[in-house]
Amino acid sequence: MTEKTSTLRAPYATVLKPYGQALVELAKRKSNVICLGADLTRQTETDLFRDELGDRFFNGAMSEQNLMGVAAGLARSGHQVFVNTFGVFATRRPYEQVAMQIAYANLDVKIIGLMPGLSTPGGPSHQATDDIALMRALPNMTVVDVADAREIPQAVEAISAISGPVYLRLKRGEIPVLFDESHQLDLDNVVVVDGVGDSSAEVDLTIFATGMMVAASVAAADALRGVGLEVNVVNVTSLKPLDAAGVLREAGRSKAVLTAENHSIIGGLGSAVAEVLAEAGTGVPLRRVGIRDTFARAFSARYLFEHYGLSSQHLVDTAAALCGRSAPFPEVIDVPQEVGAYSPV
Amino acid sequence: MIAREGFGYLGQALSAAEIFAALYVDVLKATDDLVVSPGHYAIVHYGAGVEVNRISADELETYGVDGSSLESIGTEHTPGLSATCGSLGQGLSVAAGLALGARLKQEDKFVYALISDGEMEEGQTWEAALFSAHHELNNLVVLLDRNDSQVDGPTHQVTTLEPVPDKWAAFGWDVQAVDGHDVAELRRALRAAAEADRPSVIIAETWTLSGLDHLLPDEADGHFLKVSPEQVEAARAHLDQAERDALRVASAPWSKRVGGVA
Known part of the structure; x- marks a missing residue:
């Protein structure tokens, strides 16, 4: 019996913008990687990409439906395209474009949806609360969500190795470190x-x-x-x-x-x-x-x-x-986090 | 092609026949991309494809038959089409992506997109127009079939699209307006478009009954025409005579295209 309880507990160390860094590292090695955005460059951590690899960064403006079609065209011309916006704008608004131009065609497009679920105070317009359901329903689409800052760079590598479309759901900004350095992201197994x-x-x-x-x-x-x-x-x-x-x-x-x-x-x-x-x-x-x-x-x-x-x-x-227990139920120990740091809630 | 069922997207074929003729015979190279944004227009792509040996005559017979690669609304299973369209308003975005991709790869080619006037009702068309102009995609040429026809009737009765050339000009495009049934005008416009420093749109004024207007009723639904066996026979006779009278031009080198019919 192995108890895996040593490095998982709060308070958590945090890493800032691990996705944005990982995407830059990937693109430095892989010359066909293109980064697309929709007027949320800093918010999707792709300011790092824009500043380092500006010739492969394109801001598609607030035109997500067009952006998905452009991504498809770029993928058809031999590029691996990362489309970055908030999850809600990557799924609900351009759903048909994602379905027809990316999923149907099984193209090498990675859709990165940031601010999952209730992680944002933005209300119903900004909270991606049905994005997994929408993306799961599309044939050919892989759907990934990650738990910590160790998994994010590995996820960028792992989805880059998938030839077809992927929807990657990401919390943005400060990301907690749950797992130790030896942790291996596993997309094949729970x-x-x-x-x-x-x-x-x-x-x-x-x-x-x-x-x-x-x-x-x-x-x-x-x-x-x-x-x-x-x-x-x-x-x-x-x-x-x-x-x-x-x-x-x-x-x-x-x-x-x-x-x-x-x-x-x-x-x-x-x-x-x-x-x-x-x-x-x-x-x-x-x-x-x-x-x-x-x-x-x-x-x-x-x-x-x-x-x-x-x-x-x-x-x-x-x-x-x-499990058949009666109230009162055990109380969760509230571990204080520094202001601005990640809170697991 | 529509004779077997007695209905189909004949209006699209009649309005765009000369557009495709000019494009295929005079301009489109084996390495170029073609996006037919209203996938319903696949019928004219098939018909024209036979003339340039892109699609075999035998294969043409399978149009609309279960299991055929010539689906009634074109997809990427269709030889020669660069995207799956049919959900209107999506094609121009893909064409823009292809054009940007070609530029990044420093490929000397053009991306041609056929779009319909009804697609100007889709907001995405204008998103794509903004994007293409902002990124100065001068390797992108749009052929806009201004046939004033959509499912519910004449486009101008459904909504006001005019002034069409002004709209595209305001979005930063190189604009030419031509008679879409005049092959010489279309050819001139296509050559001029290739020289533009911006994305180009050729607005082709057309008619869904063109060439068969004496056989088909005026009130015909241009989106999905129904034809009787008698009308089919009369149309065949008319077109056979027209073909005998037509001027022969050399075929484009389609066989060089990847996956092309030898």
Whole structure:
């Protein structure tokens, strides 16, 4: 039995703009990489690319529908194109263009959607709460969400190695470091990052978490362990294709399953896991933690995560009840973070 | 091509026949890209493609048949088309991307995009117009089929698009307006467009009944024409005679194109 609990806990060190740096490094080695933006250059960390590799950076202005078509044309002429904007503007507004010009044609276009879910106080116009659902529904599209600053540079490399289209969901700015230096991003497998590594050992609960909710799930798991529950946290980086065998393997040794996503519970990780479990005839009790079929308000991320049920405490309450425990439920220890630093909420 | 079913995108073929003739015979090189933004116009691409040995006559017979590579609304399964269109308003953006990509690769080629006047109703067309002018894509040439026709009837009854040349000029494009059924005018305009220092648009005034107007009713839906077997026979006879009367010109070197029909 291996306990993987040493480097995952808050408070977290943070890295500034790891995506923007990684994209520059990739493009320095790979001369066909083009960077496209839509009037959100600094906000998508691509000011670094513009300043270093300006001849391969194009600002397409606030014209996302056109931008997806331009990306397709560039890809058809032999380029690998990274399109950078906020997730909501990369998915909802140009959905048909992404579908017809990029997904249908299976082109080498990487769509980078920043500010996932409720990570922004921008309200419903800026919160990408259905982007995973939209992108998952497109044939040929790979959908990736990452948990920390170690995974981001690896994700840039990994999606660059995929020949077809990819949607990469990214928190922007200061990104926490959850994993140690040896951590390897795995797009092919769901991975137990916290808990009982021995795949034959039974556990009370498995939390399948993606993106920002991995950190929140680790905090929740600690509180649940405090009342005697054996809990695994599984990092799901590839929402599509989903490692169905891995989901079944981990769910198969769990008395209960929780999914945790900073996204609508419709169409995202929770739905994807439910589809796998149901089609396999698995009767394991399941709860989906995420945004419950609602639009959100324009308030602070911390408020939003608590109000819309994405906090670690909400995970604990849901999980404890699912595991047959009665209230009062264990409390999550609130680890203070420096102002301006990342908060797992 | 539409005789088998008795309906199809004949109006598009009739309005754009001379546009494609001028483009294919006189200008388009094997290395150039062609985007047909209204994918419905694939029918005229197929018809013209046979004349320049791009598409075999046998293959033409499969138009609209299940399993054919000549789909009724063209996709990239179609020989010679550089993008999958049909959802209107998307083609010009792809053409702009191809033109920018060619410039980055220092490729000496042109990107031609056929767009329809109805597509000016899609906001994306103007996004693409802004982008192309800002990036000075002088290797991009748009052929705009101004046939005043869309599903609900004459375009001018649906919405006001005029003044069309002024709109493109205001967006920073090189603009020429021509009679879209005059091959000589089209050829002159295409040659001039190649010399422009900006993206070019050739606004071709056309008619969806052109050439068969004496056989087809005035009130015909230009977007999706229905024809009777008698009309088909009369049209065949008319076009056969027209072909006998026509001037022969040399074919473009299509066989050099990647994947081309030998």
